[in-house]
Amino acid sequence: MKTTRLLALAPLALLLTPAAAVAMPAEAPTAINAAAGTGARPVMHVSDVTSQGSAHRTALLQAYTDCLIEAGAPTIDPDAEARPVPAENMSPTYGVTLAWPPPADARAACASVDPVYPPALEAATNPTFAAQAQTYVACLADHGEHVRLLNDENLDWTYRAGYDVPDDNAAIEDACLLGTFGSD
Incomplete structure (x- = not known):
């Protein structure tokens, strides 16, 4: 009840003291409200x-x-x-x-x-991540790079034992990543 009365009086207070209302400094921006004010972090x-x-x-x-x-x-x-x-x-x-x-x-x-890390590469932000992650691992294997995922949340993986690592592994990983998840 008191809140309602105070809110109702707020326009009256501004009319009575417009100079004071204009002269009041704005709240200093913080990292949280600065990020919210700009919309979103760069992705x-x-x-x-x-x-x-x-x-x-x-x-x-x-x-x-x-x-x-x-x-x-x-x-x-x-x-x-x-x-x-x-x-x-x-x-x-x-x-x-x-x-x-x-x-x-x-x-x-x-x-x-x-x-922000690419949203496509994490389960929390990509609803089709699980299927795409398996496609990525299969692509790597098709090109001679045998790995296994360490979790269901992201693309952290390790090499499978008993397989050699191809000399062009970086090119294979890049091609499979872009082929599976796209460039955006």
Whole structure:
């Protein structure tokens, strides 16, 4: 009952004090409402996760890296001993390399630009995933790469014992992935 009365008085309060209503600062955006405000996080395509990667994947991950650096995530001293890091951890914008893993507060601040793994490649977001996963495994076997899935949720797999791994396994995996799940 009190809530109803207060809501009914809200327009009256705005009429009586319009300057105060306009001058009130908006709530500071958080990672959660920033992500909700933009609609959705960027989504990777199946073609982005092949062995060759893609310019799209690199752009998405470098935008995330730049955001993490802007949010205060530590970077690797450029004068430190060289060590291998993924290209996406290097920021051409800032000329530094992101130290991994970034702190939780930086990850939270950049949640809206953290790319989503291709929905087609996970059971939770693809209703035909189970059948497609079996088609993918069969395709690999047809090309001499014998594997077994480790779970029903995604495409994590391991090689089957007793079979050699083909020299062109990356090309086989890419062709079967794109042939089974498409490029989007």
